[in-house]
Amino acid sequence: MNPRGGRYPPPGMGGGGGGRGGGNMYPNPNANPNFQQRNPQQQYVQRNPMNHQQQHQQQHYQNQQQITQQQQWLRRSQQLAASDSSIDEVEKTVQSEALDQSSQDWKARLNIPAPDTRYRTEDVTATKGNEFEDYFLKRELLMGIYEKGFERPSPIQEESIPIALTGSDILARAKNGTGKTAAFCIPALEKIDQDVNAIQVVILVPTRELALQTSQICKELGKHLNIEVMVTTGGTSLKDDIMRLYQPVHLLVGTPGRILDLARKGICVLKDCSMLIMDEADKLLSPEFQPSIVQLIRFLPANRQILMFSATFPVTVKDFKDRFLQKPYVINLMDELTLKGITQFYAFVEERQKLHCLNTLFSKLQINQSIIFCNSVNRVELLAKKITELGYSCFYIHAKMLQDHRNRVFHDFRNGACRNLVCTDLFTRGIDIQAVNVVINFDFPKNSETYLHRVGRSGRFGHLGLAVNLITFEDRFNLYRIEQELGTEIKQIPPHIDQAIYCQ
Numbered sequence: 001m002n003p004r005g006g007r008y009p010p011p012g013m014g015g016g017g018g019g020r021g022g023g024n025m026y027p028n029p030n031a032n033p034n035f036q037q038r039n040p041q042q043q044y045v046q047r048n049p050m051n052h053q054q055q056h057q058q059q060h061y062q063n064q065q066q067i068t069q070q071q072q073w074l075r076r077s078q079q080l081a082a083s084d085s086s087i088d089e090v091e092k093t094v095q096s097e098a099l100d101q102s103s104q105d106w107k108a109r110l111n112i113p114a115p116d117t118r119y120r121t122e123d124v125t126a127t128k129g130n131e132f133e134d135y136f137l138k139r140e141l142l143m144g145i146y147e148k149g150f151e152r153p154s155p156i157q158e159e160s161i162p163i164a165l166t167g168s169d170i171l172a173r174a175k176n177g178t179g180k181t182a183a184f185c186i187p188a189l190e191k192i193d194q195d196v197n198a199i200q201v202v203i204l205v206p207t208r209e210l211a212l213q214t215s216q217i218c219k220e221l222g223k224h225l226n227i228e229v230m231v232t233t234g235g236t237s238l239k240d241d242i243m244r245l246y247q248p249v250h251l252l253v254g255t256p257g258r259i260l261d262l263a264r265k266g267i268c269v270l271k272d273c274s275m276l277i278m279d280e281a282d283k284l285l286s287p288e289f290q291p292s293i294v295q296l297i298r299f300l301p302a303n304r305q306i307l308m309f310s311a312t313f314p315v316t317v318k319d320f321k322d323r324f325l326q327k328p329y330v331i332n333l334m335d336e337l338t339l340k341g342i343t344q345f346y347a348f349v350e351e352r353q354k355l356h357c358l359n360t361l362f363s364k365l366q367i368n369q370s371i372i373f374c375n376s377v378n379r380v381e382l383l384a385k386k387i388t389e390l391g392y393s394c395f396y397i398h399a400k401m402l403q404d405h406r407n408r409v410f411h412d413f414r415n416g417a418c419r420n421l422v423c424t425d426l427f428t429r430g431i432d433i434q435a436v437n438v439v440i441n442f443d444f445p446k447n448s449e450t451y452l453h454r455v456g457r458s459g460r461f462g463h464l465g466l467a468v469n470l471i472t473f474e475d476r477f478n479l480y481r482i483e484q485e486l487g488t489e490i491k492q493i494p495p496h497i498d499q500a501i502y503c504q
Contacts, residue, residue: 003347016135098496106139113149130158135165135340137190140224145186148220154179159331161305169328170307171321176335176456180309183450184277185218193273194226198272202300203253204293205333206283208233208403208427209410215253227251228335234258235403244266255282263299270299280429281308282449291304292422297324303371311456312449342455343501345493346469346479354470355383359390361440363419366499371457372422377441383442384422396422429455437502439467442476448485458502466502468493 017165069210130153132145153161156174163170164187166403172181188201203209203218215231222229232241232254241258245267252259262268276297278284284293306325310316321328349357358372372387374380377398384396395418413421414433421427422442435454439458445451458465467489471479483490 012410026477028502032087046194059259066131093146106143106262107146109270110143110146110311113147115149115151127152127155128158132186135161137189138188138225141186141189141222143224144189144221144290147223150182155333156180156185156331157183159333160184163329163331164188165190166304167305169305169325170309170316170331171238171313171328172307172309172327172331172333173313174309174311174333176311176453177202181279181432182212183215184279184307185214185221186366188251188275189218189222189225189227192225194250196250196272197248197271199249199252200273201251201275202259202270202273202275203277203279204256204259204284204296205253205279205429206255206289207426208235208406208428209277209305209431210257210429211253211255212407212410213432215358218253222251229253232258232262233403235406242502255297256289260292260296263296270296270298271301273300273304275307276300277307277309279309281310281315282317283310283429285314285320290316290320312453314449341463342458342465343469344455344467344469344488344490346471346490347493348471351472355386355390357470358387358440358442362390362392365438365466365497366503367419368437368503369418369433370420370438370440371427371433371436372420372442373428373445373454374422374424375445376489377424378444379426380422387420387422390454391416392420394422397427398424399426401502425454428457433457434463437463437465439465441467441469443476444469444471445482446478448482452481452486464502466497 132142132150132153153370154177156172157179160170160172160183164184172180172183174183184203188203190323192200203214205214211231211233215229218229227250228262229251230241230244230253232244232252234255234256234257238258238261241262242265245262257267263270276351278293283289304308306328308325308328310317347357372383374383377400380396380398383393387394395409395413397406397413401409409421412418416435425445436458439455441454443450445454455465455467469479481492
């Protein structure tokens, strides 16, 4: 046995050649003497040579055989995986059908409230005929809009939404109750990048109740979006706000003083805030708020967008616009100042007759809910007590109440827990309670702007409403002046008021 495990060379082959053609480099002494080395020039000759046609046929046959074998192998592998592939195909089909259905029928699956069939005035119906889908909003935002009960954009929304989406500054003036809040909330929610953990939009409002209302609307419109909304106002726990700001916040709603306080402390970081919205801008630019707002703007980036909305714009607004807004787009839908759907009356009375007159109004009017305005905190509390003694349900609210108490009254009244609310001008700004169809000025206001905002609490979103003013001898000059400034007519109250003018 060969100890190296190699094979013996075949007879007649050189041991050192290592195989055919090894040559005579290392001659073997035991080689076959009759072995003749092949001539290196001699070529191999093919046995039984084929002609070209036969070669082609054979090649064709081999190719056909190879193809047949491949087909058989594929058929066998398909049969083996038939069950798996059929399951995958079914899943893909179901998924594609679901996508098609979702793209077509997503509106049909929304929980849309019953349409509001009440009469609406031209203040909200005189539109261009646009739809919310015309603005190419996110699908999730559209879902929130329709589930909130919004059917089509109102005139102020048609004007402001597309402009706000382009990034331009806006100065918008429109009547109370015509959809201003949604006109800025919708573009704000659309422009927020939910993957960026920073405050990207700040909405400033003048009162705590309006802050709560606005934040709730933002949450409802954006409920299908992964956007965090926070509300912060004075009178609440600063510690709670600081703890909340350590969590993600994309949209911040609040009053100027509290937001400025948090920004100064370095807790509220506004370097990524690209949009500042001022609702009730004329009130925010009054002496009590304007210094805070000017300081707050310094915390924002230079390329921020500012949107200003209100029903009234005094001279202070123009000064602010010229200083801080960059080529603003001006929207003015105030061809007339008072709402078309509100009927206004006055009753000429002596001061001591006012309570008796109010009792008569309660007994004769068809009141869903009413708001009754007084000019001082003391008169609010006194009147609320008298109304309760007359046997009518009544809440009251004013700025000197504890914030928790204010919040509870506001929440309960808008949920219909009580029919009548007595208040100061705290409640004149932006408060939207659809059920309110009667406003009573127990004390007549001193200026036209306050009057306009008070009566605007009824007749919300183009619906009908009634405003009744109790006028004393001292109020007669204010009545005349307000009529002239607003270009409206306040008629004397008739013995009988037709329900059709405020109850449809």
